[in-house]
Amino acid sequence: MMRVSINGEVQEVAAVSLASLLEQLGYTGACVATAVNGEFAPASLRGEMMVNEGDDIEIVGPMQGG
Secondary structure: OEEEEEOOEEEEEOOOEHHHHHHHOOOOOOOOEEEEOOEEEOHHHOOOOEOOOOOEEEEEOOOOOO
């Protein structure tokens, strides 16, 4: 387990890649944008991007509103 910040909230996660982190958090199949430590993380590279202790991860999705 390691501690990372996800959307500003520190959490303990077991995931080793960004793709597995999204799966662990329930985002499987969701259309979301991701950034790690302020750098955009393309969907095509999420399986290769390793999650490290202390990373700052942002996950954003489309919102509905009026």
